[in-house]
Amino acid sequence: MTIQGEAAPIAREASEYPAAKACYLHQLPGQEHLFALPDFTLFRVQLYEARYIGGFGRAFTLDTAKLAAVLTMNIAGPA
DSSP, X not given: OEXXXXXXXXXXXXXXXXXXXXXXXXXXXXXXXXXXXXXXXXXXXXXXXXXXXXXXXXXXXXXXXXXXXHHTOOTTOOO
């Protein structure tokens, strides 16, 4: 899968920085020390589309709405 989008740094003084930091640490709790490094930067990625090529005759493009739906699917199925 190829994902296309645009990445932009989140300034430490930006209002969304604390939430981004919390999200990062939720996924990587052992990495708190990185925030003490002066050159460590968080980025916001705005996704535009994804292109999937699964073989002959199995290629399609997902726009942002379809990509969001896929990323939030419960792929484990019913409990």
